[in-house]
Amino acid sequence: MPDAPAVTGFTANAVDSTSVTFSWDDVLANKSGFSYGVGMLQSNAADAVVNSWKIADNTQTSLKWDGLQPNTEYRFAIAAVKNGSTTETGIRSAIITVKTMPDGMTMTVSGPAADAAEGSDLGYDFSVERTAGSHLTLSAIGHVKQLGADDSETGLAPTYMWYRKGRGETEFKLVGADGNLAAGTASKLEIDLTADDDGAQYYCHVGYNDVGLDTGTTLVNIEAEETAPTTVNATPIRTRRLFSQASAGAKKFLDHTLVNTAGPTDSEGSKDSETPETPTNPDKPKSDNGAKTDTKVKTTTTAKDLANTGDQTFALVTTAAAAGATLVVIALIMLIKRRKTH
Known part of the structure; x- marks a missing residue:
């Protein structure tokens, strides 16, 4: 069924001599018309035939399969089924192999739990979110018990094997193991997280002799690094540059205007001998071209100051005023020359 979702997280959590408990x-939850179907398969082949099914409704996430033989190996898978009927199924999960315990023995596993307190009940954290550079501790525990003839229980110590699969990898790889822990002691996997752990999956296989159960699979998500927001306001920078350029342009325009309207230089010779030299302030020294040195220096200094100032409004107003004043001076000089000519 193309519209049926694949069932994830399928694992066996508990087993005794005649039953197995599954979870997924x-x-x-939001798919009406579907149920969960747990099937017992003839072999480990991908196209293995299902011998029998057990159905759980779409609100369940666990199921117990009873009536099995002691010390016997079985294979199971899960899929979504249509309206409780196994004639139509969705994508089948990976096959898990479970061996029942000998008579009088039971085994349960829990975890992995993330950063759980010592001695606490280990829940199953299917997903955790941490930052790169932080430390993560995954814990798992298996309880293997032997039931005595007097109904007494003896705790046995299982072995632990930790597996990891990185993002984009196709197979889980062994990354840690514990085999000398006392009964009832949790196994821990210590991880110094890096950016490469984003999307990595971890699980623990708990075994006793040739019987073993896998914990659930924990997905690790690495949080994006938090940085202070950087706002680059390009408009003021560009505007300041434009005003600076405008101020520099105004300076160049004023220099050019003052030189060309102050009279001929010595090297150019007199173009109009009747044109009187522009009056100057006798208290101020003249420049070589006869222009007012104080006026030119003042204008240059003002333009330079405007080019370096960050006050854009002041630069605009002052530049406009300087340009306007220059136009007035030019108009007056042209009027005087025109009247002199006529």
Whole structure:
């Protein structure tokens, strides 16, 4: 069924000599018309035939399969089924192999739990979010018990094997193991997280002799690094540059105007011998071209100051005023020359 979601997180959590308990992720909560189907398969082949099914409704995330033989190996898978009927199924999960315990023995596993307190009940954290550079501790525990003839229980110590699969990898790889822990002691996997752990998956295989159960799979998500927001306001920078350029342009325009309207230089010779030299302030020294040195220096200094100032409004107003004043001076000089000519 193309519209049926794949069921994830399928694992066996508990087993005794005649039964196995399964659990899985809740993927059908918002899917009406579907149920969960747990099937017992003839072999480990991908196209293996299902011998029998057990159905759980779409609100369940666990199921117990009873009536099995002691010390016997079985294979199971899960899929979404249409309206409780196994004639139509969704994508089948990976096959898990479970061996029942000998008579009088039971085994349960829990975890992995993330950063759990010592001695606490280890829940199953299917997903954790941490920052790169932080430390993560995953814990898992298996309880293997032997039931005595007098109904007494003896705790046995299982072995632990930790597996990891990185983002984009196709197979889980062994990354840690514990085999000398006392009964009832949790196994821990210590991880110094890096950016490469984003999307990595971890699980623990708990075994006793040739019987083993896998914990659930924990997905690690690395949080994006938090940085202070950087706002680059390009407009003021560009505007300041434009005003600076305008001020520099005004300076160049004023220099050019003052030189060309102050009279001929010595090298150019007199173009109009009747044109009187522009009056100057006798208290101020003249420049070589006869222009007012104080006026030119003042204008240059003002333009330079405007080019370096950050006050854009002041630069605009002053530049406009300087340009306007220059136009007035030019108009007056042209009027005087025109009247002199006529």
